[in-house]
Amino acid sequence: MKLKKYITLTRAGIIEALQFRLSFVVMVIGNLLYLIVVYFLWKAIYASAGTDVVNGMTFNDTLIYLVLATALFNFMEMYTVWEIGRNIQSGKIVLDLLKPMEYRKYLFWSYSGTFVTQFFLTFLPTFIVVSVVTHGAVPLGINLLYFVISVVMAVSINYSIDFLVGTICLYTESIWGINIMKQVIVLLLSGATIPLAFFPEPLRSAMYYLPFQSIYNAPLSLLLDGDPQPQTVLTTLGMQAMWCIFMLLLSKGFWKVSLRQITVNGG
Amino acid sequence: MQKKGIRFYLRIYCKILAQDLKSKMSYRADFIISTVGMIFTNISGFVSFWILFRSFPSLNGWSYYEMLFLYGFSLVSITPVQCFFDNNWSLRQNVYSGDFIKYCFRPINLFFYYQSEVFDIKGLGQLAFGIGTLIYAWVKIGLPFSVLMLLKMTVFLLTASLVMIALQNAAAASCFWIENSFYVLDLVCRFKDYAKYPITIFSPVFRFIFTFLMPIAFIAYYPSLVVLRPDAVPLLSWLSPLVGIAFFFVSYKIWMRGAMKYSGTGS
Numbered sequence: 117m118k119l120k121k122y123i124t125l126t127r128a129g130i131i132e133a134l135q136f137r138l139s140f141v142v143m144v145i146g147n148l149l150y151l152i153v154v155y156f157l158w159k160a161i162y163a164s165a166g167t168d169v170v171n172g173m174t175f176n177d178t179l180i181y182l183v184l185a186t187a188l189f190n191f192m193e194m195y196t197v198w199e200i201g202r203n204i205q206s207g208k209i210v211l212d213l214l215k216p217m218e219y220r221k222y223l224f225w226s227y228s229g230t231f232v233t234q235f236f237l238t239f240l241p242t243f244i245v246v247s248v249v250t251h252g253a254v255p256l257g258i259n260l261l262y263f264v265i266s267v268v269m270a271v272s273i274n275y276s277i278d279f280l281v282g283t284i285c286l287y288t289e290s291i292w293g294i295n296i297m298k299q300v301i302v303l304l305l306s307g308a309t310i311p312l313a314f315f316p317e318p319l320r321s322a323m324y325y326l327p328f329q330s331i332y333n334a335p336l337s338l339l340l341d342g343d344p345q346p347q348t349v350l351t352t353l354g355m356q357a358m359w360c361i362f363m364l365l366l367s368k369g370f371w372k373v374s375l376r377q378i379t380v381n382g383g
Numbered sequence: 384m385q386k387k388g389i390r391f392y393l394r395i396y397c398k399i400l401a402q403d404l405k406s407k408m409s410y411r412a413d414f415i416i417s418t419v420g421m422i423f424t425n426i427s428g429f430v431s432f433w434i435l436f437r438s439f440p441s442l443n444g445w446s447y448y449e450m451l452f453l454y455g456f457s458l459v460s461i462t463p464v465q466c467f468f469d470n471n472w473s474l475r476q477n478v479y480s481g482d483f484i485k486y487c488f489r490p491i492n493l494f495f496y497y498q499s500e501v502f503d504i505k506g507l508g509q510l511a512f513g514i515g516t517l518i519y520a521w522v523k524i525g526l527p528f529s530v531l532m533l534l535k536m537t538v539f540l541l542t543a544s545l546v547m548i549a550l551q552n553a554a555a556a557s558c559f560w561i562e563n564s565f566y567v568l569d570l571v572c573r574f575k576d577y578a579k580y581p582i583t584i585f586s587p588v589f590r591f592i593f594t595f596l597m598p599i600a601f602i603a604y605y606p607s608l609v610v611l612r613p614d615a616v617p618l619l620s621w622l623s624p625l626v627g628i629a630f631f632f633v634s635y636k637i638w639m640r641g642a643m644k645y646s647g648t649g650s
Contacts, residue, residue, distance in 0.1 A: 138561065138562070138563055138566070139563050139565075139566040142566040142567055142570055143566060143570075145570065146566075146569070146570040146573060149570075149573075149574075149577075149597075150573065152585075152589060153577045153580070156584045156585045156586070156589065157580060157584060159584070160442050160443045160584040161435065161439060161442060163443065164439050164440075164441055164442050164443060165438075165439055170438075288412050288413065288416055289410070289412070289413060290410075290412060290413035290416040290417060292413075292417055292420065293413065293415075293416030293417035293418070293419065293420035293421075294416060294420070295420075296417075296420040296421070296423065296424055297416075297419065297420045297423045300420075300423045300424050300427040301423070301427075303427075304427045304430065304431060309431055310431055310434055310435060314434055314435070315434055316434065316437070
């Protein structure tokens, strides 16, 4: 049974995640605060803009976009860089490398339990609340299917980037600096903090050629598009699939090369 | 134990600081990468700010440059917490591993000794960034400049920084009572990002909350009004230095209470 070992890791992850209930409560409070600030900030922005539609997005659109971006962020943040960095520093990585599973896969699957808990505990409730509060401003149709496919690829791209950046820790032994740089770049250029539509023109076009917009912008714009044109859907998903494969190969290759670099203290 | 003067503590601080800098310098790559990471964070914050507000002449009665002033003010006032109190982030690990006990056996103030152990140079980049932004906004708004203004500014900046320090102290001290307190600290750390918005954008309920319950309005909004809008300074602005000092004192007491209660891990 090939799948069984992965499922076991997922189950262990779920059990582990459910142990930390307080962190969950604090996280929910943190998100609520963030959303309150975002709500009032954008309300003020739309009030001073004088029009209902700014850069092709209404206040409702923007709010749904940002709320779901936050929910997606919680869902996708895997702290991979920290995990790899810490494992390198403590030497625990040696034990993980000896496991009869590729390190890249092991790390992913041991985290996958959190995906499950996060999906049911944060993303789904947020999604339902948003749909109810905005009186069905979120279109429920075929776009949900595209969204799910898109999110799966987004998770993969995000993980590949994380793993790639985590691999750099093998060389630098610096975690904080590397991680903060990655986080800042990904959050800004993926459209997680500000919708891509608000970026000034040359910058916006440039961002479509980077992998980051496939993480947040692509799934969210597919979700918010109630009347998807086959062409847009195909381009978006195609672009994601391309980045998915490219980043996967890149991170795998880089890891393979870097593994020869490894020096472990004690362990 | 006789009381020791402020001069004694300053001398000790300089000595510990020198040791800390030496040990940081031995990890040169980490130091450089962390500094670059910090610069990245500031640039991305600035870019987000610029993208959001470039197309609107004003937000809720606040001009672009006034918003920039608030932003610069918040950057400067959160620098001390970054530079001098960064060791709060390690408090949790120290308490769990039992290393914290070593601080309890020194014949100087426990809180002082613990915080003095780490000085975070990265914060200085943020300080330069903040001061630059402040001066730029100051000139653009055409605020008058006098020695008195500068004095006022300095006093209000310093006392405003106490608010964030107090919040962080209290959050870090929560590790003496609860497990997994990283999330509490992380949550409070995110408040820093909300301090830069004028509190008038919020509804009355949240204005109250952000003023009295989670005093983030005292990090930048209230104190900066003294310089920014000298014609109509609300009472709370004049009170903000006292608020800062009071919060700091309370957080110090909480921190010390937790530390005194600490009984080690027995190792």
